[in-house]
Amino acid sequence: MIAQALMDGMIAGAMIGLGAIGITLTYSILRFANFAHGELITWGAYLALAISGGLGYLSSTLTAPIGPFSFGWSLPLAGVLAVLLTGALALLADALLFGRLRARRGTVIIMVMASFGAALTLRSLLEFIFTSKPAYYTKALQIAQPLGGGIRATPDQMLTLGLSAVLVLAIHLLLTRTAIGRAMRAVSENQQLAGIVGIDVRAIIRVVWLLGAGLACVAGIMAGLLVQIRPHMGHDLLLPLFAAAILGGIGSVPGAMLAGLIVGLSEAIAVQVIGAEWRAAVAFVILVAVLLVHPQGLFGRRA
Amino acid sequence: MTGAMLSTEALVAGYERDLPIVRGIDFAVQAGELVVVLGPNGAGKSTLVKAMVGLVPIHSGSVRLREIDTTSTPAHERIRRGVAFVPQTENVFAMLSIGENLLVAANILPRGERDRRLRAVYGLFPDLAARPSLKAGQLSGGQRQMLAVARALVVEPSVLILDEPSAGLSPKIAAEVFRTLKSINEAGVTIVLVEQNVKAALAIADRGVILVDGKLRHEGPAASLASDPVVAELYLGAHRRAAVVPA
Numbered sequence: 010m011i012a013q014a015l016m017d018g019m020i021a022g023a024m025i026g027l028g029a030i031g032i033t034l035t036y037s038i039l040r041f042a043n044f045a046h047g048e049l050i051t052w053g054a055y056l057a058l059a060i061s062g063g064l065g066y067l068s069s070t071l072t073a074p075i076g077p078f079s080f081g082w083s084l085p086l087a088g089v090l091a092v093l094l095t096g097a098l099a100l101l102a103d104a105l106l107f108g109r110l111r112a113r114r115g116t117v118i119i120m121v122m123a124s125f126g127a128a129l130t131l132r133s134l135l136e137f138i139f140t141s142k143p144a145y146y147t148k149a150l151q152i153a154q155p156l157g158g159g160i161r162a163t164p165d166q167m168l169t170l171g172l173s174a175v176l177v178l179a180i181h182l183l184l185t186r187t188a189i190g191r192a193m194r195a196v197s198e199n200q201q202l203a204g205i206v207g208i209d210v211r212a213i214i215r216v217v218w219l220l221g222a223g224l225a226c227v228a229g230i231m232a233g234l235l236v237q238i239r240p241h242m243g244h245d246l247l248l249p250l251f252a253a254a255i256l257g258g259i260g261s262v263p264g265a266m267l268a269g270l271i272v273g274l275s276e277a278i279a280v281q282v283i284g285a286e287w288r289a290a291v292a293f294v295i296l297v298a299v300l301l302v303h304p305q306g307l308f309g310r311r312a
Numbered sequence: 313m314t315g316a317m318l319s320t321e322a323l324v325a326g327y328e329r330d331l332p333i334v335r336g337i338d339f340a341v342q343a344g345e346l347v348v349v350l351g352p353n354g355a356g357k358s359t360l361v362k363a364m365v366g367l368v369p370i371h372s373g374s375v376r377l378r379e380i381d382t383t384s385t386p387a388h389e390r391i392r393r394g395v396a397f398v399p400q401t402e403n404v405f406a407m408l409s410i411g412e413n414l415l416v417a418a419n420i421l422p423r424g425e426r427d428r429r430l431r432a433v434y435g436l437f438p439d440l441a442a443r444p445s446l447k448a449g450q451l452s453g454g455q456r457q458m459l460a461v462a463r464a465l466v467v468e469p470s471v472l473i474l475d476e477p478s479a480g481l482s483p484k485i486a487a488e489v490f491r492t493l494k495s496i497n498e499a500g501v502t503i504v505l506v507e508q509n510v511k512a513a514l515a516i517a518d519r520g521v522i523l524v525d526g527k528l529r530h531e532g533p534a535a536s537l538a539s540d541p542v543v544a545e546l547y548l549g550a551h552r553r554a555a556v557v558p559a
Contacts, residue, residue: 207419
């Protein structure tokens with residue numbers, strides 16, 4: 010029972026980790042907690058749903074399940090387009106709102122309140138377009154396969170875990186081994202000095218929005234694939250996302266992923282040990298404990 | 313100002329429009345010169361050089377690089393045009409390694425040039441070459457200053473501007489920094505140096521300018537400024553007056 014709970018926790022943690030990477034990147038470079046990040050997750054999921062539905066309408070062969078998975082080629086194809094569109098949505102929000110506030114030297118609290126406003130607007134718009142009725146990428150049923158040790162997982166769940174690991178490794182390598190990654194870390198540490206050495210800080214900010222939104226979209230598609238798609242799905246993930254970003258240490262990609270797994274596992278164990286009604290409290294307890302005991306998190310730098 | 317490598321004309325600059333710190337300065341440095349900017353605290357030395365590199369808003373007047381107006385050029389474009397700046401504090405990326413600090417700067421060079429320039433800079437600063445993977449945050453004050461200068465030199469700038477590079481350093485390390493700056497200048501790099509260490513700065517400079525209350529009050533060859541009574545009055549006198557003002 011506990012082993013299965015750990016597996017479920019890992020899967021939930023992988024989704025939380027991917028979302029938390031976006032939060033930690035935007036927080037470390039844009040210097041504010043973006044409460045609209047949950048809405049990027051939701052919009053990513055719905056954009057993939059709409060595009061996947063459109064592709065399925067054009068060609069029914071695209072909806073035929075791929076191998077052991079529950080979905081056809083329409084979903085991965087839609088996922089690629091949805092990642093690009095969610096990135097474009099984030100850039101639009103920056104151009105219309107956050108960028109203008111930065112230009113006016115808006116304080117952190119102004120930016121945070123603006124992100125609350127953006128979140129409400131984006132969520133309401135989704136409910137208006139898609140209604141609040143839950144939606145699904147596929148109606149196909151999947152049988153969980155035994156993995157040994159009493160643990161079972163569906164092929165979709167295994168794919169989600171594997172894809173999360175690949176994405177985290179890719180983002181980590183991007184940040185540590187490439188010129189754009191070094192520039193992002195430089196901007197995160199000192200924007201003025203970054204400008205002096207020739208880094209176009211505004212271009213880096215655009216890259217961060219694209220990366221964060223892209224990862225949010227992937228997390229949304231994963232959540233939609235494994236659970237369901239709802240207009241509040243991203244908003245409901247916000248607390249675990251921030252708990253993971255802060256526990257991992259702001260700016261640390263491996264930290265965000267590891268902390269996402271810790272939060273996911275803690276929630277799963279809490280459901281088993283204390284009761285399902287306490288699940289939501291776990292992330293809050295972790296968040297408060299980290300802020301009180303070790304505010305720089307597992308891998309963050311000291312203020 | 314004709315033919316100057318870097319110049320300002322009637323420059324008015326400061327963080328607030330109604331409170332300019334630099335108040336109408338005409339300043340020029342010729343190619344190959346080492347010019348030191350002196351003056352008492354609050355004279356506007358740092359603000360002048362920061363305005364020249366695009367870090368402080370310019371309210372009126374102009375900045376020219378080789379006669380080309382760069383007044384509104386963004387800071388990140390100035391380095392591409394050959395103007396490198398080393399701030400007084402927070403002048404390296406502490407979380408990045410020595411090698412990464414240099415690579416970040418080298419990124420604006422053509423791909424084929426980067427290795428050559430990195431080798432050249434490591435040759436100038438062998439201490440840095442010995443441990444390129446060390447985090448810059450673990451370096452001593454003097455080593456950080458050397459890394460900041462090395463980072464600025466990676467791009468082979470035409471003009472190197474430094475804001476109080478000896479601040480906070482021991483006399484021995486500061487002397488090493490000044491020796492390094494002199495050799496860089498002798499290699500052909502034009503240098504503008506803001507300094508509080510008047511004697512040491514004038515010893516390596518070709519020329520000095522003295523700012524008081526945001527205006528250029530006096531200038532001349534470094535050798536004569538060192539013994540100029542006007543300098544003593546403008547610069548040291550300000551300190552003496554401050555010292556006798558009751559709290």
